[in-house]
């Protein structure tokens with residue numbers, strides 16, 4: 455039995471295949487329903503199609519076969535608003551923190567003045583309200599990633615797609631941002647789809663982990679992480695956490711081929 459409440463399906467992937475022009479099959483028959491409020495991680499070795507799946511959900515890439523549907527939108531309830539956070543913060547170095555976070559609104563034609571409250575709100579959300587007039591070069595790696603998250607938040611998304619957002623950060627910063635992310639998810643009721651290589655990170659954050667294998671990219675196992683939220687640092691040192699990490703690690707190693715271990 456799971457303690458996590460099951461909401462309605464937000465996005466549904468049905469039989470997704472992705473074959474690139476050079477013949478590489480990035481995804482084969484990938485199906486996944488993500489429900490409102492879930493924190494789902496895609497976990498797998500390099501090349502198993504995690505980024506391809508996220509890009510297809512975001513509409514940045516078309517599937518070769520299969521469909522992506524947004525049931526609530528189809529029933530006319532609401533438009534899905536997506537936020538996308540990449541591994542690199544990809545900030546404009548010549549622009550201030552404020553201008554970087556304003557960008558998505560600016561692209562929609564919202565003036566600096568009209569955007570001001572929302573940009574400052576997004577910066578306050580990630581703890582950077584005092585850094586609005588700084589430039590990216592003046593910030594640490596963790597702060598740059600916070601700016602990148604604020605830029606995704608400024609459009610007030612319901613669904614957040616995150617592609618290894620913390621992979622380049624040191625462990626302490628990563629743990630801190632993991633906690634902040636869970637706190638923000640709870641506050642705003644986001645649905646999160648998160649790509650990671652890390653068993654430990656996926657268990658800490660997720661309500662469900664989708665374990666993938668490569669060549670061709672496919673789902674080999676889905677696991678519910680049935681530990682209650684809020685999760686805090688004490689969860690990291692609990693027996694329950696170690697047990698989940700072991701199970702997920704075993705599933706992942708079952709997915710590795712000899713070539714992945716090189």
Ligand SMILES: Nc1ncnc2c1ncn2[C@@H]1O[C@H](COP(=O)(O)OP(=O)(O)OP(=O)(O)O)[C@@H](O)[C@H]1O
Nearest residue numbers: 474476478479480499500501502503504505506507
């Ligand atoms: N534009 C492209 N053209 C050709 N092949 C591609 C392209 N993009 C990705 N691939 C290939 O598709 C497969 C899946 O790539 P993808 O980036 O989705 O995997 P991933 O699991 O996110 O990997 P990583 O963890 O290393 O980022 C890989 O074999 C990759 O080399």
